[in-house]
Amino acid sequence: MKIGLCGFPKVGKTSVFEAITGLVSDAHAHSTNIAAVPVPDQRLDRLFADFPKSRKVQAKIEYLDPYLHEPGPDDAIGPSLNAVKSTSVLALVVRGFENPNVPYVFQSIDMKHAVAVSVERMFEADTVVCERRLEKIDVMYRKAKSDDLVRERAVIVKCLDHLRGASPLSQIELHPEERAVIQGIGFLTAKPLMIVLNVDEKDASTERLDKIAAEFTPFAPRYATVVALCARLERELLELDAQDRAMFMQDAGLTSLAQERVIRASYEATGTICFFTIGDDEVRAWPLRAGTTAAKAAGTVHTDMERGFIRAEVISFDDYVKAGSMREVKAQKLNRLEGKDYVVADGDIIEFRFHV
Ligand SMILES: Nc1nc2c(ncn2[C@@H]2O[C@H](COP(=O)(O)OP(=O)(O)OP(=O)(O)O)[C@@H](O)[C@H]2O)c(=O)[nH]1
Numbered sequence: 001m002k003i004g005l006c007g008f009p010k011v012g013k014t015s016v017f018e019a020i021t022g023l024v025s026d027a028h029a030h031s032t033n034i035a036a037v038p039v040p041d042q043r044l045d046r047l048f049a050d051f052p053k054s055r056k057v058q059a060k061i062e063y064l065d066p067y068l069h070e071p072g073p074d075d076a077i078g079p080s081l082n083a084v085k086s087t088s089v090l091a092l093v094v095r096g097f098e099n100p101n102v103p104y105v106f107q108s109i110d111m112k113h114a115v116a117v118s119v120e121r122m123f124e125a126d127t128v129v130c131e132r133r134l135e136k137i138d139v140m141y142r143k144a145k146s147d148d149l150v151r152e153r154a155v156i157v158k159c160l161d162h163l164r165g166a167s168p169l170s171q172i173e174l175h176p177e178e179r180a181v182i183q184g185i186g187f188l189t190a191k192p193l194m195i196v197l198n199v200d201e202k203d204a205s206t207e208r209l210d211k212i213a214a215e216f217t218p219f220a221p222r223y224a225t226v227v228a229l230c231a232r233l234e235r236e237l238l239e240l241d242a243q244d245r246a247m248f249m250q251d252a253g254l255t256s257l258a259q260e261r262v263i264r265a266s267y268e269a270t271g272t273i274c275f276f277t278i279g280d281d282e283v284r285a286w287p288l289r290a291g292t293t294a295a296k297a298a299g300t301v302h303t304d305m306e307r308g309f310i311r312a313e314v315i316s317f318d319d320y321v322k323a324g325s326m327r328e329v330k331a332q333k334l335n336r337l338e339g340k341d342y343v344v345a346d347g348d349i350i351e352f353r354f355h356v
Pocket residue numbers: 008009010011012013014015016068097098099102198199200201230231232233
């Protein structure tokens with residue numbers, strides 16, 4: 001999962017990047033920030049405790065904070081949107097903090113307005129891509145007629161109609177062959193959208209953050225996930241050692257780090273779950289799209305496992321914890337054998353049986 005931070009200039013994209021990754025970027029480097037963040041998971045920690053000699057491998061999420069050349073005021077968000085076309089999820093950072101020393105494209109801090117304009121720009125950008133593509137297809141078709149071009153044209157027209165109906169391309173119904181046509185295009189509205197409200201220090205407590213996110217949600221597009229944080233405070237928190245951090249968090253009324261909340265929101269926005277593999281060499285969390293079958297899940301571990309898939313031996317995490325150990329799981333027969341079409345559930349501990 002690769003998450004692209006986007007938004008208007010000076011909304012705190014780089015601060016959010018630092019607050020999530022714990023990295024401090026070099027403001028003078030003029031380069032894009034990229035970091036993979038291990039996903040904290042208490043279930044994985046619990047499993048690891050039973051296999052202390054193994055290696056703990058956490059799932060990872062990659063965050064990208066593009067460096068932008070001085071954007072022109074007329075198209076303030078354009079370059080930012082363009083820079084995140086290759087990512088799989090969009091995190092739209094919205095400025096909720098007042099800071100007279102930091103210029104802003106809007107007259108006042110109005111998060112609803114900023115989101116509405118941003119989303120409108122995303123639709124416009126996808127519409128322009130479709131229109132340009134159609135022009136190109138027509139030129140090519142005049143030179144050499146082909147069924148492929150006819151098919152591609154039909155899909156693009158369908159996308160265009162969909163966009164004009166104010167519906168994001170993530171919600172368009174396409175056959176797999178049609179979907180393949182637009183796969184590589186990087187449409188913005190085809191990506192899951194997470195709205196990151198970057199609020200003032202005075203609103204940094206968990207109670208305030210939850211309230212702000214909940215109040216904002218009805219005004220966000222229905223397909224978006226909303227999360228609130230105070231980037232400035234959170235990036236300072238990550239610089240402290242564990243003890244100071246705990247104290248600082250208590251003072252600020254924070255019960256969880258933005259890092260965790262954003263990761264949770266990323267999983268929610270993309271419908272991602274997690275399964276585990278355990279053993280003496282490695283205890284590992286594997287992110288997976290909800291609804292994936294056992295055979296496909298095996299394929300994320302190794303292509304051979306999908307090709308030669310026989311069965312999956314599955315234990316739910318809760319059953320494992322209740323039983324207390326692998327030996328007890330087996331004694332109580334809490335492990336079950338599932339076939340290739342079994343839909344993997346969040347928290348499944350799986351051992352794949354395969355033969356190639
Ligand atoms: N007071 C306050 N200032 C903030 C907060 N978040 C960011 N800032 C300040 O706003 C300025 C811009 O923050 P950045 O994180 O660089 O914003 P950006 O969106 O990456 O900016 P560009 O990449 O230049 O578009 C910096 O001076 C930050 O210190 C916040 O929560 N509160």
